[in-house]
Amino acid sequence: MTTTDTTAGAALSKRRQKKNAEREERANAPKLAETTDRHVLYQSSVQDVESEIDFVDEQFEKIRGRKAKLLREDFCGTANTSCEWVRRRPTNRAISLDIDTTVLAWGEAHNVAALEPEARKRISLIAQDVFTARTEPVDALLAMNFSYWLFTKREDLRSYFQSVHRALKDDGILFLDAYGGWEAHQTCEESRECETDDGLEFDYIWEQVEFDPVTSHMKCAIHFEFLDGSRMDEAFTYQWRLWSLPELRELLEEAGFRKVRFFWEDADDDTGEGNGEFNEVSHAESDPGWICYIVAEK
Numbered sequence: 589m590t591t592t593d594t595t596a597g598a599a600l601s602k603r604r605q606k607k608n609a610e611r612e613e614r615a616n617a618p619k620l621a622e623t624t625d626r627h628v629l630y631q632s633s634v635q636d637v638e639s640e641i642d643f644v645d646e647q648f649e650k651i652r653g654r655k656a657k658l659l660r661e662d663f664c665g666t667a668n669t670s671c672e673w674v675r676r677r678p679t680n681r682a683i684s685l686d687i688d689t690t691v692l693a694w695g696e697a698h699n700v701a702a703l704e705p706e707a708r709k710r711i712s713l714i715a716q717d718v719f720t721a722r723t724e725p726v727d728a729l730l731a732m733n734f735s736y737w738l739f740t741k742r743e744d745l746r747s748y749f750q751s752v753h754r755a756l757k758d759d760g761i762l763f764l765d766a767y768g769g770w771e772a773h774q775t776c777e778e779s780r781e782c783e784t785d786d787g788l789e790f791d792y793i794w795e796q797v798e799f800d801p802v803t804s805h806m807k808c809a810i811h812f813e814f815l816d817g818s819r820m821d822e823a824f825t826y827q828w829r830l831w832s833l834p835e836l837r838e839l840l841e842e843a844g845f846r847k848v849r850f851f852w853e854d855a856d857d858d859t860g861e862g863n864g865e866f867n868e869v870s871h872a873e874s875d876p877g878w879i880c881y882i883v884a885e886k
C-alpha cells in the first residue's frame with residue numbers, strides 16, 4: 589500500500605462520516621409538519637383576500653351607488669380579510685368576530701401588527717359568538733369560506749340571517765359563499781401545490797371525509813404535506829350541513845332580505861377550471877363542482 593492510497597482512503601472515510609452525520613442530522617431534524625404554522629399555510633392556500641375584497645367592494649358600489657366603509661367579518665379566523673379591507677382606503681373600518689380567542693390572538697400578532705399604525709386603529713377584533721353578537725350597523729357583512737354551514741338546522745340558520753339583517757345599515761348588504769355540484773356529495777380528496785410568501789412549498793389537501801345523504805351533514809378536513817415527506821393531518825376540520833342554493837335563498841328571504849343574487853364563477857376557456865371571475869346568474873349549468881357568491885340586500 590502506498591502513502592497515496594492511505595491518504596485517499598482516509599479522505600474517503602472522512603467524507604463517508606460527514607455524509608452519515610448529515611443524514612443523521614436530517615433524520616433527527618424536526619419535520620416541517622411539526623414546525624410550520626398552520627395559519628400561515630391556510631392563508632397561503634385557502635384564502636385570496638384581494639379577490640374577495642375586490643368582489644365585495646365592486647358589487648357594493650354597483651348596487652348601492654356609493655362605497656362601503658364599515659365591514660363586519662363573521663367567523664373571521666385570523667382576520668386576514670378584514671386587514672385587506674382596512675388597507676384598501678383610509679375611510680374603511682372593520683369589525684372582525686370569531687369565537688376562538690386563540691385564532692384572534694394569532695391574527696392580532698401577525699396580520700393586524702403588520703398593518704400601518706394608522707390602519708390598525710380602524711380594525712377591531714372581537715371574541716364573540718356571531719349568533720348573539722351585537723355590533724354597530726355596518727355596510728357590508730361577510731361570512732365566507734362556508735363558515736355559516738356550521739348552522740345545521742333551518743331555525744338556527746334563519747335566526748343567524750335575521751341577526752345579520754339587524755346588524756346591517758338600511759342599505760347594507762350580506763356577502764356569503766357556497767359550493768356544490770355532485771362531487772360535493774362524495775367522500776373524496778383533492779390536492780393542490782401551494783407556496784407560502786416565504787417560498788415554502790407544500791401540498792394543500794381538501795378531504796370530504798363523510799357525507800350523509802339523509803341529513804346532508806358532512807365532515808371535511810384540510811391536511812398539508814411537505815417536501816420532506818411529513819404531513820400535517822387534519823390541520824382544520826369542519827362539521828357542516830351542505831346547504832343548497834334554493835334553501836339558502838328561501839331562508840334569506842324569510843329572514844327579511846329583499847333581494848338575493850347569485851354570482852357564478854366563470855371557467856377558463858382552455859382548462860375549464862374556475863378563473864376567479866364571478867358574474868350574476870339566474871340559472872346555471874349542471875357542474876361536478878361549482879362555487880358561487882351570494883349577495884343579499886337588506
Ligand SMILES: C[S@@+](CC[C@H](N)C(=O)[O-])C[C@H]1O[C@@H](n2cnc3c(N)ncnc32)[C@H](O)[C@@H]1O
Nearest residue numbers: 663664665686687688691716717718732733735
Ligand atoms: C372556516 S374558519 C374561518 C374562515 C374565514 N372566514 C375565511 O374566510 O377563511 C371558521 C371560523 O369560525 C369560527 N367560529 C366557529 N363558530 C363560531 C361562532 N359561533 N361565532 C364566531 N366564530 C365562530 C372558528 O373559530 C373559526 O375560526
